[in-house]
Amino acid sequence: MAEKKKSARATSSNVSSQSIKAAIESPRGVKSWAEAAAWLRARGIEDVECITPDLAGVPRGKMMPTSKFTSNTSLALPSALYRHTISGEYPDETENFRYDSRDSDIKLVPDLSTLTVVPWETDPTAQVICDIAGSTGDKITYTPRNLLKHIVELYAVQGWRPVVAPEIEFYLVAKNDDPDYPLHPPSGRSGRSIVGGQAYSIAGVNEFDELVDDIYHYSEKQGLEIDTLIHEEGPAQLEINLRHGDPVELADQVFLFKRTIREAALNHGIYATFMAKPMQGQAGSAMHIHQSVVDLKTGKNIFSKPDGEPSDAFFHFIGGMQRYIPRAMAMMAPYVNSYRRLTPDMAAPLNTAWGYDNRTTAFRVPVSDAAARRVENRLPGSDANPYLALAASLACGYLGIMQKLNPTEPTAETANEGAIELPRGLLEAVSLLESEPSLHDVFTSEFIHIFAGVKRGEFETFMQVISPWEREFLLLNV
Incomplete structure (x- = not known):
């Protein structure tokens, strides 16, 4: 039989x-x-x-x-x-x-x-x-891939198709058998540990040529398409940019890329980590998401009018992100460590501002022609589940379009010098997610209750750990 x-x-x-x-x-x-x-x-x-x-x-x-x-x-x-x-x-x-x-x-x-x-x-x-x-x-x-498919279906009902392009940052670190000790950059081909200040450095990438070759080789074997690979600001911090496409397909690629990069690093005797903030005093790792929406019938970008000017849908999408993403941050910053990246004096935005080619804003509109008009969400961390981060970002933009929410005026100056407009920790973020009726509508209450319960459980586990800061400053002073 x-x-x-x-x-x-x-x-x-x-x-x-x-x-x-x-x-x-x-x-x-x-x-x-x-x-x-x-x-x-x-x-x-x-x-x-x-x-x-x-x-x-x-x-x-x-x-x-x-x-x-x-x-x-x-x-x-x-x-x-x-x-x-x-x-x-x-x-x-x-x-x-x-x-x-x-x-x-x-x-x-x-x-x-x-x-x-x-x-x-x-x-x-x-x-x-x-x-x-x-x-x-x-x-x-309530499962991540099903949730993202559901959000894509909401767009399809309106005759639209969202298009995304994620950028994933990660660190290479020396092997660390004891979690009580801080992480350190690994030695490259020169035999020396790479230092910070290597943004866009070809020499920085070349320090790990053999590892990068393996990443490209493994990716080609799996049919994964890397657009570019660069060295980022932190020591041994790299970034991979993926070609734009369908949200579920791109989430699948990020899911597989994370596994691929970890395996390639292990083969070279080092770790690859997607923690949002693995090393104190260094830049965090983000997963920036470029987003646009096209009409299913015409294939045209709905963010642009026929004359090439920005459309109402473009502004409403940004308005939705400004209104709802602070309430969905738990899906883009899902751990206690995630909020260590979202701190003052670092490259990560702490605001809900938007602007044209302004990297200090949460929502950046890159320079492009009308057909490629898009919005970059710079808030998610690379520690986020790619399916949930994409679902959250697209859902907030969708709500903005459906509710015709207007954004603030674009910000032309540095946006990170004002008040912090985001939740400052995991529990606050979880509470905001639970309390927003519109997010229950798009994600279902079942998912939100399960996700919130797991996040609260993780926070309670974290609270059982005594940190070096507490031993340093409280031991003999309080």
């Missing part, structure tokens, strides 16, 4: 030999199970990793032999997986944060368009990103 199921799943699609050949040659994604079977055979794949992002963006899932993957095997995970903290603990229930009383199964549903090799594995291995459904196929609203 199992062999019959396997055959049916692998050959049920009526596909031509040309499409099979094209699928085999593609480094990323197929359209049917028949193409998937041929793709896996052509590469001699032995195992398949079925992965999905949890609330933190950590890959969770199951690995299985290829023969089992192409059969009608049902892949299940416990629903509690989306209610545990980054440290693996399960917060206590509250009035709004509840566990499934049965801890019933949720299903992994492979998205074959994401099928790729795992290039760092020694045995031939593939990976596929999975959506999550209920045990009977019913829709699950």
Whole structure:
């Protein structure tokens, strides 16, 4: 019986030999199970990793032999997986944060368009990103990939398609076995630790030439497209820019890029970290998001009028971000450490201002022609789950358009010298998220209650740790 199921799943699609050949040659994604079977055979794949992002963006899932993957095997995970903290603990229930009383199964549903090799594995291995459904196929609203898909669907109902381009910053650091000790930059090919002040330095990138080569090689094998790679302001801080495209596809790419960069770094005996603020006194790491919206019928950018001038939708999108992003910050700055990046005298904005080509504002409008008019959200940290950060940013802009919210006047001067307009810590951010009815409308109350419960659980775990600052200044003085 199992062999019959396997055959049916692998050959049920009526596909031509040309499409099979094209699928085999593609480094990323197929359209049917028949193409998937041929793709896996052509590469001699032995195992398949079925992965999905949890609330933190950590890959969770199951690995299985290829023969089992192409059969009608049902892949299940416990629903509690989306209610545990980054440290693996399960917060206590509250009035709004509840566990499934049965801890019933949720299903992994492979998205074959994401099928790729795992290039760092020694045995031939593939990976596929999975959506999550209920045990009977019913829709699950609170998982990150499903949430982002829901936001994209809200745009589609209006005849629009959002387009995004993320920029991801990260640090390379020397291996650190003891979390009580601060992190330090690794030694590069010169044998010396790289220092700060290396923004856009080619020599800074060249210090890690072999690692960068591996990142490019691994990315090419997975069909991931890097637009540019630069050295950022901090010591051994790099940034990768991705080509613009569909939000779900770009979130998938960030999800896989983080894994790829960590694996490449480990192969060179160092760590890659996406912590928002890994080193005291150094710049934090952001995930800037460039956003535009196009008309589904015409393909034209709705942020521009036919004469090339900015449209009402453009200004309303910015107005929505100004109004709602402070209330959605927990999804873009999801940890206690995230708010160490959002501090005065650092490059990160602390405001809700917008401006033309003004990097001190939260929402920057880069110089472009009318077709490429876009808004850059400079607030999210690189520690954010890319699916949730994109969902939050796009949802706030969507609400602005739908509610016809007008922005402030654009800021031409330095915007970071006034009052701080953002939540100053995780608990404040979580409370703002919970208290905004419009965000409940677009994200669902179920997601917000689960997310808030997990974040509060993480904060309580953090509060159990005594920091060096407390030992330094309180031990003998209070």
